[in-house]
Amino acid sequence: NAGVTQTPKFQVLKTGQSMTLQCAQDMNHNSMYWYRQDPGMGLRLIYYSASEGTTDKGEVPNGYNVSRLNKREFSLRLESAAPSQTSVYFCASSEINGGADTQYFGPGTRLTVL
């Protein structure tokens, strides 16, 4: 079991470039999430997908789009990268367990926008 995997691990972009961050999970979880982590800000939810075929905005969705490709994969796209999107991005997945929402995180993608 690999758990949650993310690619790439590191990326440097120039302002205005686009890219897609990939995430996959092999735990047969229904829900998947994208967070960004900035110093002193904790983890902030960008988008989530409660189940295959659905996506919803989180706390900080501006400048991002997502695609739930199938039950395993959930991608995050930056159409026109800005320096404010320099951050560490984490993907997570969960299966409802008695009403709890135990989330399992990937190793992260470190993105720098110049």
Place this chain on the structure above:
Amino acid sequence: GENVEQHPSTLSVQEGDSAVIKCTYSDSASNYFPWYKQELGKGPQLIIDIRSNVGEKKDQRIAVTLNKTAKHFSLHITETQPEDSAVYFCAASIPNSGYSTLTFGKGTMLLVSP
């Protein structure tokens, strides 16, 4: 929406001492409270969680307490070891029609000196 406050932002202890991290939440509908540990360069990992129908939960050197009336919960680590050094995040979850999202605190950096 939910708001989670976490204190302190940094905590330094000597090996063998106890460490306590406190969180408060705003929404009384929150019913699930996980704690995550994040080591440098890695994604957060769940270390313990508690649900609203329980007041305390222990797992070896780690315990979590919940006071629903005051809307606060705490992480207690006893007999700290250098490998406990990491950033710790609390979170709160509000259930919503079969799925839920987590709101995280801003994190506490715990440093355990030998």
